[in-house]
Amino acid sequence: MASDDKIRVIIVDDIAETRENIRKLLQFESDVEVVGVARTGREAIDLAKEVKPDVALMDINMPDMDGIAATEQIQRVLPYVQIIILSVQSDSNYMRRAMLAGARDFLTKPPTIDELNSAIRRAGARAHEERAKTGAPSTSQPAKPGVMAPVAAPLSTLGSVITVFSPKGGVGCTTLATNLAVSLHSEDTRVVLVDGNLQFGDVAVFLNEQSKFSIADLAPRVAELDPEIVDSVLIKHAQSGIKVLAAPVKPEYADNITGDQFGKVLLYLRQMFSYVIVDTVSAMNDTTVNAIDASDLIVLVANQDIPSIKSARLFMDVADAFGIERKRILFVMNKFDKRVGVTPEKVGETLKQDVAAIIPLEERVIVSINRGVPYILVDKARPISKSILSLTEVIRQRLTELEGLEQPVAKLRKKK
Numbered sequence: 548m549a550s551d552d553k554i555r556v557i558i559v560d561d562i563a564e565t566r567e568n569i570r571k572l573l574q575f576e577s578d579v580e581v582v583g584v585a586r587t588g589r590e591a592i593d594l595a596k597e598v599k600p601d602v603a604l605m606d607i608n609m610p611d612m613d614g615i616a617a618t619e620q621i622q623r624v625l626p627y628v629q630i631i632i633l634s635v636q637s638d639s640n641y642m643r644r645a646m647l648a649g650a651r652d653f654l655t656k657p658p659t660i661d662e663l664n665s666a667i668r669r670a671g672a673r674a675h676e677e678r679a680k681t682g683a684p685s686t687s688q689p690a691k692p693g694v695m696a697p698v699a700a701p702l703s704t705l706g707s708v709i710t711v712f713s714p715k716g717g718v719g720c721t722t723l724a725t726n727l728a729v730s731l732h733s734e735d736t737r738v739v740l741v742d743g744n745l746q747f748g749d750v751a752v753f754l755n756e757q758s759k760f761s762i763a764d765l766a767p768r769v770a771e772l773d774p775e776i777v778d779s780v781l782i783k784h785a786q787s788g789i790k791v792l793a794a795p796v797k798p799e800y801a802d803n804i805t806g807d808q809f810g811k812v813l814l815y816l817r818q819m820f821s822y823v824i825v826d827t828v829s830a831m832n833d834t835t836v837n838a839i840d841a842s843d844l845i846v847l848v849a850n851q852d853i854p855s856i857k858s859a860r861l862f863m864d865v866a867d868a869f870g871i872e873r874k875r876i877l878f879v880m881n882k883f884d885k886r887v888g889v890t891p892e893k894v895g896e897t898l899k900q901d902v903a904a905i906i907p908l909e910e911r912v913i914v915s916i917n918r919g920v921p922y923i924l925v926d927k928a929r930p931i932s933k934s935i936l937s938l939t940e941v942i943r944q945r946l947t948e949l950e951g952l953e954q955p956v957a958k959l960r961k962k963k
């Protein structure tokens with residue numbers, strides 16, 4: 548059969564095993580060719596633009612952008628691509644949303660070979676018809692046999708620094724920083740999580756890791772860093788793949804690290820990682836100021852209690868006074884409990900800042916912290932994980948919008 552007549556399929560799923568199983572099911576179908584795989588919604592869009600498939604087999608729940616949002620965007624640029632949603636939920640609400648986004652079919656996981664084949668053939672025939680109507684060529688470049696199309700490359704060569712901060716302690720900065728780091732991480736968008744609480748940092752503990760190396764080993768050598776030195780100091784968190792730059796093992800070692808050194812280490816890490824996530828203490832000390840200074844984005848965290856909101860407002864005043872643009876700040880309400888009368892909208896009004904995400908109160912968070920496993924790795928389906936994934940998406944979007952603007956914040960130190 549000529550390769551032009553084959554149905555060209557991409558498989559989109561964050562779980563490698565699922566992708567592989569589907570690929571195996573399809574490998575003996577002579578008229579079906581798997582031309583690429585993607586692990587996230589965003590990768591799926593880039594891949595679709597590159598290989599212009601006939602059919603996309605699309606998972607719904609994925610890190611960064613979910614399958615429904617990806618479906619919508621692929622349909623917008625490549626309307627002839629037929630999207631088949633694969634999901635464990637046979638929920639009619641999901642189905643309706645997927646169809647509204649432009650999906651053509653809906654299969655429950657795991658599909659049988661017959662279900663898969665008949666859905667792909669229906670979709671393939673339709674894609675060929677639609678292409679013929681629009682005059683679009685039926686393939687882009689011929690795929691090399693046995694070679695998967697490359698997954699999307701990171702947007703820019705310099706990574707982004709994101710500081711998670713709250714002027715009040717205990718609101719959930721470290722919880723959020725660790726979970727965000729894990730959810731932003733992929734093989735192509737590598738993440739390093741930096742502990743900016745130099746005296747009593749607990750980032751490593753949140754990940755059930757320990758190391759005798761830390762930021763204290765890098766700070767004095769900040770002028771002569773190289774990737775090998777940096778890598779030898781970082782902890783690799785095996786479960787998620789992220790790297791961690793831990794706080795010094797003893798509080799007194801923090802005295803030897805200047806804010807300036809800390810900021811320079813962050814800017815160096817931007818060359819090695821797509822995302823540098825910084826967890827901070829709830830004080831505008833030299834370390835925090837330099838972290839904010841080096842940041843592209845600041846995630847400002849508060850809870851529903853008045854002291855926390857008051858502190859967030861004071862921080863906003865400082866940020867305004869120092870000329871930090873509002874679009875560089877993402878305000879997040881954590882531990883949200885709808886029984887508490889203070890609504891996120893009201894808080895947003897007080898701060899004159901949109902609410903970027905609402906993370907619900909989840910009692911089980913403490914269990915995951917004590918086990919040293921970020922919640923997002925425990926249960927992706929719960930509301931808290933979904934809200935973290937949605938914040939991850941807001942972050943990616945905001946960073947794309949900010950691209951091209953003078954970066955990073957770099958305002959606080961100049962005015963001091």
Ligand SMILES: Nc1ncnc2c1ncn2[C@@H]1O[C@H](COP(=O)(O)OP(=O)(O)OP(=O)(O)O)[C@@H](O)[C@H]1O
Pocket residue numbers: 713715716717718719720721722723827828829881882883906907908909910912913916931
């Ligand atoms: N969404 C949530 N729901 C319920 N509990 C939460 C949530 N997020 C965080 N917590 C709890 O709040 C407590 C403080 O969390 P965390 O250590 O992340 O805050 P922090 O702002 O980093 O605090 P610190 O000022 O000590 O650095 C922890 O016990 C954690 O279990």
Ligand SMILES: [Mg+2]
Pocket residue numbers: 720721722744826827
């Ligand atoms: Mg903390």
